[in-house]
Amino acid sequence: MRRTTGSGRATPQQLEARLKEAESLIRAITAHEVDAFVIRKGANDQVLVLSGVERPYRLMVERMQQGALTTMADGSIMFVNRYFANLAGRDAGALLGTRFEELLEGSHFDCRRLLDQALVAEADIEMTLRRPDGTLVPVHVAASRLADERQNVLCLIVSDLSPRHQAEAERAALLNAVHDLARASQRALKLHSEPVDLRLLISEAIDRHRPEVEADGHVLASKIQDEPLPVVVDRQRIAQILGNLVDDALRGSRPGDTITITAERAWKDPTVAMVCISDSGPAVSAENMERLFEVFSSSSRSAGTDSLGVGLALARALSEAHGGSLEARPATAGGIEFVLRLPLGG
């Protein structure tokens, strides 16, 4: 079946064989029985693979839990996977053709340097994505040149650093809480006290926590007396106390449960403001109620959460540092009622 070359004449048999091969080639192509071709360019042979062959790889890239994109050397996006599109908060189709640096917060200089470096060797950097809604996403970007040397195509792998940053923030918050607790127990905690209406601090706390409470399917109710509740307190510390109490009420609640915040002048002692935060979650045993304020205690409410049992201990220490008190008792609605008492004055 060798082809005759040059001007040599082919015999009828050879011609017939060539015709048959050509026919079977056409049949195989039209029946879609082949998916690659050998291309000859001078002395160079190449195999051209039809699209669809790389489908398994594309699916894998499409489904992986990391952002992946390919760009030209100037950062123009040629392909993004679904994960990256979600991370960037945009439609995958809309991203094609845009420049990677346009998706970033801050200076484009780092991005330019990353892409330039990637043409030579693997490079990586931490940067921040800006979503169209303005939210920022910290990411790690590793860039390298695709193996194909003929074109300057870069491959970028983008990892979401939010979980890591959040864990770091939580660790820092915990460290701070432990430090505060240690200082409070040595009566060395510095308060920046100022006269303020306690009702204002409570409504600020309600505004601050309402989104997370309602996101979890809980109901946030409040009942605050009409007359002012003048106190002299460290506003940040009071916010911290209220935040920790709401957090614990959230942990003890099931979706649909109600968290109630009330504030009034204590009727038994008119020199004291009384703030109650209660939840309608499952009842807590008397034994667990006792242990709520122990440091690193794991009450049944905190089981399975990332609570380390510092929040309530710190809340009580901060209350006492203000000359007040913090207690817990069974709530009429089911769960726990925290009672914060602060001296009125100012």
Place this chain on the structure above:
Amino acid sequence: MTPAARGKGKARAPKPRKQPPETWALRLYVAGQSPKSMTAFENLTKLCEKHLKGRYSIEVIDLLENPKLARDDQIVAIPTLMRKLPEPIRKIIGDLSDTERTLVGLQLRPR
């Protein structure tokens, strides 16, 4: 496969039934793990196990690895199967999904 049809492997004209006694040497040209290449390999091994059990060898040549190897057998499309032995050399282009056509092409069945 009638035992009477043994012998003569080099006949040019198609014979009603022929069973060459020598080992069949087959060469399959593929492009990495392209779907059609995988299909062709699967179809080929199935077919050989059924019709040539114990007397065939399959050489798989990956042209993605070494495109130059396409020259010897003038391969244009992938997958392509070559029957190197018994002679004459036969070439079957495609994924071998049409078993009848493949058997005829390999001269394992009269056309």
